[in-house]
Each structure stands twice: as C-alpha cells, then as structure tokens.
Amino acid sequence: MKTFTSKKTLQEYLHQLKASNKTIGFVATMGALHQGHISLIELAKQQNDIVVCSVFVNPTQFNDPKDLEKYPRTIEADTKMLEQAGCDILFNPEVNEMYDGNEQWHLNLGETEHLLEGEFRPGHYQGVTQVVNKLFNIVNPDKAYFGQKDYQQFLIISKMVDMLNMPVNLVMCPILREADGLAMSSRNIHLTPEDRQHALVLSKALNWLKDNFDKHNIPELKQEAEKMINSEPGVELDYLAIADGDTLHPATENTKSIVALVAAKVGKTRLIDNVILVHG
Numbered sequence: 562m563k564t565f566t567s568k569k570t571l572q573e574y575l576h577q578l579k580a581s582n583k584t585i586g587f588v589a590t591m592g593a594l595h596q597g598h599i600s601l602i603e604l605a606k607q608q609n610d611i612v613v614c615s616v617f618v619n620p621t622q623f624n625d626p627k628d629l630e631k632y633p634r635t636i637e638a639d640t641k642m643l644e645q646a647g648c649d650i651l652f653n654p655e656v657n658e659m660y661d662g663n664e665q666w667h668l669n670l671g672e673t674e675h676l677l678e679g680e681f682r683p684g685h686y687q688g689v690t691q692v693v694n695k696l697f698n699i700v701n702p703d704k705a706y707f708g709q710k711d712y713q714q715f716l717i718i719s720k721m722v723d724m725l726n727m728p729v730n731l732v733m734c735p736i737l738r739e740a741d742g743l744a745m746s747s748r749n750i751h752l753t754p755e756d757r758q759h760a761l762v763l764s765k766a767l768n769w770l771k772d773n774f775d776k777h778n779i780p781e782l783k784q785e786a787e788k789m790i791n792s793e794p795g796v797e798l799d800y801l802a803i804a805d806g807d808t809l810h811p812a813t814e815n816t817k818s819i820v821a822l823v824a825a826k827v828g829k830t831r832l833i834d835n836v837i838l839v840h841g
C-alpha cells in the first residue's frame with residue numbers, strides 16, 4: 562500500500578493510474594478503523610481496480626471541541642488493517658494540507674440538514690460536505706462507499722453530489738455489528754464495560770421495531786421503543802425516529818421507504834444506529 566500525506570503527490574499518482582484506464586473506488590474515514598470500515602474497503606476492492614482510503618479527522622464537522630480532541634487516533638493500527646485488507650492507497654493528510662486558514666463553506670442542503678443529527682450537532686453536515694467535497698475533488702473516484710450506519714450522512718452527500726453534478730457513484734454499505742448486535746463504531750472504544758452492556762438497548766430496540774413493525778401502528782411502535790431505551794440505566798436518548806427514508810420526516814402508514822434511527826448518550830459516549838424497516 563502506498564501512503565500519501567500530500568494532496569498534490571496523490572493527485573499526480575492517481576492521474577497516471579487514470580490515464581491507464583484504472584477505475585478508482587474511494588472510502589472516506591476518520592480512522593480508528595474496525596471491521597465496518599474494512600467491509601467498505603472489501604466491497605470497493607471487488608468493484609474497482611484501485612482502492613483509495615482516506616484517514617482524516619475532520620475538524621470542521623465537530624461542533625464540540627472536546628469531542629474532536631478525544632476522537633481516537635490509531636494510524637499505525639489503521640495502516641496495518643488497510644494493508645491486510647488489500648487497500649492500494651492511503652491518504653492521511655494533516656489538517657493544514659486540507660484547509661487553508663479560515664475557509665468559508667456553506668451549501669444549501671435543504672431541511673434534511675437540520676433534522677435529527679443536524680438538530681443535535683448544528684453545522685455538522687456543513688463540515689461533512691466541506692471535507693467530502695474536497696476529498697472527491699482530490700481523488701476523483703468512480704465510486705465512493707459510505708455506511709448505512711450514518712444514514713443521514715448518506716442522504717446529505719447524495720444531495721451534494723446531485724446539486725454539484727459530481728461525476729461519482731455513491732454506494733451505501735450495510736451496518737456491521739458485533740456478535741451481540743452493537744453497531745461497530747470508532748467511538749465504542751470509549752465505552753466502559755457497563756456502558757457496553759447498556760448500549761445493547763439501542764440495537765435491541767431497533768430489532769424489536771423490525772420484528773413488530775406489522776403488529777402496531779407507528780406512534781405505538783415509537784412509544785414502545787422509546788420506553789425500552791428510556792428504562793435502560795446510563796442511557797440518555799437524544800431521539801428515536803421512525804422516518805421517511807428519503808426526507809427523514811416522520812413516517813406515516815403510507816410512506817414508501819421507512820427507517821428507524823436512534824441517537825443516545827451511553828455514559829459519556831454518543832452513539833447512533835438505525836434499521837431499514839421498509840425498503841422503498
């Protein structure tokens with residue numbers, strides 16, 4: 562695997578590969594890699610000649626400086642995992658390689674930006690689109706792979722790609738879970754053994770929704786799932802939404818694509834998870 566820290570050298574290298582008609586698959590990450598990330602790399606490998614993975618903890622998508630500071634950074638272990646997975650290129654830039662001083666960025670992403678995660682993390686999706694736009698411009702991939710784990714992020718990035726007519730195909734990849742159901746996340750590292758047990762209520766509530774979707778109406782389902790989560794010690798619910806999979810507005814019985822999304826603080830760690838209840 563080749564590692565680049567400079568966007569210019571990476572671009573020059575990719576230029577040569579593209580000149581020989583190689584297709585490029587791209588996976589953007591913030592590092593502290595786990596099997597979930599690796600599953601994206603594996604799919605990208607199957608579908609492209611060359612796989613590029615970025616590891617960059619993007620400061621502009623953090624609205625809480627403490628969260629940014631304590632975000633896990635494990636580049637040596639990440640490099641080994643990527644090598645083992647057969648990734649071809651790692652892009653691991655410093656912050657000043659990606660940002661030139663006080664850059665301004667604002668994209669009118671519509672109301673989806675302000676719902677759910679957007680409400681609890683104001684400005685988050687401006688930071689996400691800012692960095693993904695830069696990364697797409699540098700890598701110029703044929704396909705880019707993102708996890709369903711960050712469902713709303715996928716919708717927002719799709720919207721940006723449409724708005725800016727970016728020549729990239731987006732692929733949504735399934736959520737990888739631990740054997741007990743917990744969605745894999747770089748943030749799981751921060752969970753104490755007790756938190757780790759309490760955190761299971763999130764995937765349990767989502768599974769319950771999937772299993773009982775046909776047995777209750779939507780308000781009842783939402784109420785029951787909220788009750789399950791609220792009765793778990795050490796878990797503070799931010800939101801549990803049963804939403805239209807395209808707009809993230811509350812779903813009704815007539816909604817074509819339905820997804821349940823949850824966010825909660827478990828101890829000091831904020832976790833998100835979701836499940837698709839009705840495929841559109």
Ligand code: AMP
Nearest residue numbers: 590591592597707708710711736737745
């Ligand atoms: P992150 O490093 O958390 O920004 O995640 C990088 C990419 O990996 C995003 O597209 C995530 O949605 C995806 N991802 C994170 N966790 C998982 C998981 N458990 N399963 C599949 N993909 C994931």
